[in-house]
Amino acid sequence: MVTAQGRLIGVGVGPGDPDLVTVRAVRTLERARLVLAPTLDAASPGRAERICREAAPSARIERVVMPMTSDAEASSRRRASAAEVAPLVVAALEVGGDVAWVTLGDPGIYSTFWLLVDAVHALAPDVLVEVVPGVVAFSALAAAAGVELLDDADHLVLATGRTRTEVVDAALADPDSALVLYKPGRQVQRVREAVASSDRRAVVGWLLGTPEAEIRPLAEAPDEVPYLTTVLVAPRRPRA
Amino acid sequence: MVTAQGRLIGVGVGPGDPDLVTVRAVRTLERARLVLAPTLDAASPGRAERICREAAPSARIERVVMPMTSDAEASSRRRASAAEVAPLVVAALEVGGDVAWVTLGDPGIYSTFWLLVDAVHALAPDVLVEVVPGVVAFSALAAAAGVELLDDADHLVLATGRTRTEVVDAALADPDSALVLYKPGRQVQRVREAVASSDRRAVVGWLLGTPEAEIRPLAEAPDEVPYLTTVLVAPRRPRA
Missing domain, CATH: 3.40.1010.10 (Tetrapyrrole methylase, N-terminal domain)
Incomplete structure (x- = not known):
């Protein structure tokens, strides 16, 4: 009992x-x-x-x-x-x-x-x-990379490599949407290519907080990333 | 200098x-x-x-x-x-x-x-x-209300009362999507009604961390809520 x-x-x-x-x-x-x-x-x-x-x-x-x-x-x-x-x-x-x-x-x-x-x-x-509650990985990655994630009327989609791809694609197609992808696996390649031709800020990071931590522009992400990787794409915003 | x-x-x-x-x-x-x-x-x-x-x-x-x-x-x-x-x-x-x-x-x-x-x-x-980086309000509200926000292949849409309403409506229509709405203003009424007929867990909270803090089921939200209010709708999940 x-x-x-x-x-x-x-x-x-x-x-x-x-x-x-x-x-x-x-x-x-x-x-x-x-x-x-x-x-x-x-x-x-x-x-x-x-x-x-x-x-x-x-x-x-x-x-x-x-x-x-x-x-x-x-x-x-x-x-x-x-x-x-x-x-x-x-x-x-x-x-x-x-x-x-x-x-x-x-x-x-x-x-x-x-x-x-x-x-x-x-x-x-x-x-x-x-x-x-605890600090989430995407806040830490945005902080470390100096990225403003959301302002004003923006929104954010938080998903994983197992989320339906149309959810991810819709976020990438919407200039007012930030996208965070946890455990992206091979989806890293798709997102990297989708963002390559845009002017959105996009970063990828893994092993955050450890001596092996890596944070790079998403354009420089390898095809294979560690399990606990976070991808972050900012809205396409005209900053003053 | x-x-x-x-x-x-x-x-x-x-x-x-x-x-x-x-x-x-x-x-x-x-x-x-x-x-x-x-x-x-x-x-x-x-x-x-x-x-x-x-x-x-x-x-x-x-x-x-x-x-x-x-x-x-x-x-x-x-x-x-x-x-x-x-x-x-x-x-x-x-x-x-x-x-x-x-x-x-x-x-x-x-x-x-x-x-x-x-x-x-x-x-x-x-x-x-x-x-x-800091703990976000929606993590704290989910923690205080005992709500699991995201599991497995779910995703989350984080928006404000100023976000385009079709973004909010799409999240409400998708059973795999959690929705968090900051500073909802009058959008609280729309979301409350949209969720009323579903079996999704939905809560609303304001003044979190203060002696005046309020956390309620969204169904019991008043029409007018304070500025710094958070609305949280969980995915519609069949839990084992």
């Missing part, structure tokens, strides 16, 4: 730099009885774990293996992993205190946190859930 | 809660020679200033009056205000040290920061510009 005191808290730790973690996230990680950090490989920490270790050195972290590739099959594997992790969360909550789950960026945006919430609620429907 | 040492730094102070400021933002505000904080009314602090005073009590803050309504005429008034503030920034940079400009949320997203950069560069083209 789970007592009412402990909460499952999804903590966004931001895009990569340990100092882009919020004050609330640091405090939450340090106070939690247990911090669960997803990784692809049990032998090495994931990026969220690395950020957590630097930003909140006293956090009590346990590593959890979680597939994070973006194909459709991986989606059901992620769900299965969440179901495997859920009993661990419930057991920790039974002991008392909060359990934090760290996610890169923000827990509401393309994160595994809500899969975990579903799996935990299937076992223990009364578990209280909280979310600590 | 501006020396090369001082930088103009746009600092995102997040959606409203002083503890949703990042560690980097706190440090930047405390180290800056001068922190400029926009407000509508010289006699009272703006929301960014309030957050700054709580998150970084030692910051040296100067208040700057800046119109922040969302009509087209206000846009040219904002530009004029930026031109009025620019000499103050240049003079401070000449003395030495960094000048920080605080913005709610993130400086790349519907902020006056880039207008100020343009105006400063018109006077002193060599001024170095930096940006400290």
